[in-house]
Amino acid sequence: MTYLKILGQKKLKGSIDISGAKNASLPLIAAMILAKDEVLIKNIPNVVDINTLLKLIVKLGGTFNKKDNKLRISTKALNSTKANYDIVKTMRASILVLGPLLARFGHCEVSLPGGCAIGQRPVDLHLKALEQMGAKITINHGYIEAVCKDGLKGAKIVFDKVTVGGTENILMAASLAKGETVIINAAKEPEVIQLCEVLKDAGVEIQGIGTSKLIIQGTNKKLLNIKSFSIIPDRIEAGTYMCAAAITKCELTINKIIPLHLEAIISKLEEMNCKLIQNETSITIIPTNDIKPVNIITSEYPGFPTDMQAQFMALATQANGTSTIDERLFENRFMHVSELLRLGANIQLNGNIATINGTPNKLNATDVMATDLRASSALVLCALVAKGQTNIHRIYHLDRGYENLDKKLKNIGAEVSRSNKT
Ligand code: EPZ
Numbered sequence: 001m002t003y004l005k006i007l008g009q010k011k012l013k014g015s016i017d018i019s020g021a022k023n024a025s026l027p028l029i030a031a032m033i034l035a036k037d038e039v040l041i042k043n044i045p046n047v048v049d050i051n052t053l054l055k056l057i058v059k060l061g062g063t064f065n066k067k068d069n070k071l072r073i074s075t076k077a078l079n080s081t082k083a084n085y086d087i088v089k090t091m092r093a094s095i096l097v098l099g100p101l102l103a104r105f106g107h108c109e110v111s112l113p114g115g116c117a118i119g120q121r122p123v124d125l126h127l128k129a130l131e132q133m134g135a136k137i138t139i140n141h142g143y144i145e146a147v148c149k150d151g152l153k154g155a156k157i158v159f160d161k162v163t164v165g166g167t168e169n170i171l172m173a174a175s176l177a178k179g180e181t182v183i184i185n186a187a188k189e190p191e192v193i194q195l196c197e198v199l200k201d202a203g204v205e206i207q208g209i210g211t212s213k214l215i216i217q218g219t220n221k222k223l224l225n226i227k228s229f230s231i232i233p234d235r236i237e238a239g240t241y242m243c244a245a246a247i248t249k250c251e252l253t254i255n256k257i258i259p260l261h262l263e264a265i266i267s268k269l270e271e272m273n274c275k276l277i278q279n280e281t282s283i284t285i286i287p288t289n290d291i292k293p294v295n296i297i298t299s300e301y302p303g304f305p306t307d308m309q310a311q312f313m314a315l316a317t318q319a320n321g322t323s324t325i326d327e328r329l330f331e332n333r334f335m336h337v338s339e340l341l342r343l344g345a346n347i348q349l350n351g352n353i354a355t356i357n358g359t360p361n362k363l364n365a366t367d368v369m370a371t372d373l374r375a376s377s378a379l380v381l382c383a384l385v386a387k388g389q390t391n392i393h394r395i396y397h398l399d400r401g402y403e404n405l406d407k408k409l410k411n412i413g414a415e416v417s418r419s420n421k422t
């Protein structure tokens with residue numbers, strides 16, 4: 001199987017252009033089920049998760065054409081409402097077709113996604129909210145069977161927990177429902193905001209965008225006139241490369257970003273003693289030779305993102321002192337710890353809190369295994385500073401969410417290549 005070889009301790013220099021956000025693209029592709037006509041989406045990242053969702057759209061009867069980060073997609077001819085296990089099992093975000101399929105057709109069957117490496121990740125909040133909107137939901141042979149003969153009706157939904165995917169699913173369902181839906185305790189992530197804005201541009205009345213209370217007036221099954229739009233930059237990809245600058249102590253400029261989306265990440269890098277020069281769409285990281293330890297608690301946006309936790313753990317291994325990371329969103333998102341230990345890091349785990357005893361320049365290259373997408377990027381970061389050649393196995397995890405990672409790293413001077421040899 002293909003693995004990534006990284007020769008550590010190379011000097012990096014230059015700039016990196018950030019791709020469109022995977023986690024904004026996925027709900028927006030699902031939202032195309034609500035569209036009347038073909039839609040052109042720009043700045044789509046070329047990553048495996050996007051291709052997986054497009055495969056599902058094709059299985060449902062949709063069509064698409066993707067070239068140079070431009071995606072033309074049409075769901076006019078959808079003729080199936082079943083999302084099969086073979087696709088859903090490979091990508092949990094497939095659950096995002098549930099709300100739009102049900103709202104448009106009044107029935108659908110979507111495979112239950114099951115657990116994943118970072119935790120149990122139930123979808124109970126999505127289902128409860130759809131039931132409140134009038135859907136009858138049964139779980140049969142591992143499939144969610146949802147029916148609402150007379151269409152979904154607006155309702156007041158109070159999410160027990162802030163859920164990104166749950167908010168997105170209900171936003172899409174509410175757009176075609178009859179009457180007003182109020183979502184209380186909605187997620188405020190930039191990716192949720194972009195979904196709201198695209199739906200609003202298509203004529204759906206939405207109040208409270210960017211707040212925890214969203215009020216949506218549904219079109220009563222009238223399909224939407226969705227206009228062409230461009231995907232927002234990937235804040236997690238940007239944060240990962242900002243950590244690459246900090247960990248290698250090399251100045252890098254990160255282009256094509258929205259600095260406002262990166263505030264929690266910027267603030268932690270500053271606490272760790274890095275200087276950041278911000279422009280409207282770029283940030284230059286002036287690293288420090290004396291990385292300070294940091295304490296991080298993951299939370300919903302605008303707090304520190306769980307999707308950046310592993311990368312900051314990698315960075316904390318190079319700090320002068322002891323850092324802590326308290327993971328509050330997912331119960332099993334420390335799978336990277338045992339791999340970082342193999343590289344020579346000193347980390348203790350106690351429940352959902354990791355204590356990282358940093359010592360600069362102590363990592364030694366070895367073979368490591370990627371366990372999930374962000375865990376993989378932590379291994380890449382450590383490999384950039386480890387002595388010798390690190391081989392990162394199971395890199396299909398990386399390809400799910402980082403566009404052209406090898407090329408982007410090579411362009412700034414890293415020695416990175418892929419190999420199939422055993
Ligand atoms: C989204 O996942 C992202 N995925 C994740 O990105 C990200 O880690 C996560 O939000 C948190 O920011 C996409 O956007 C495609 P949630 P999602 O529903 O929507 C619990 C990456 O690396 N919960 O906000 O699935 C859940 O178990 C990833 O790109 C329920 O209990 O996350 C978790 O503890 C992986 N019941 C918390 O809520 C539900 O019905 C937040 O999950 C739904 C969620």
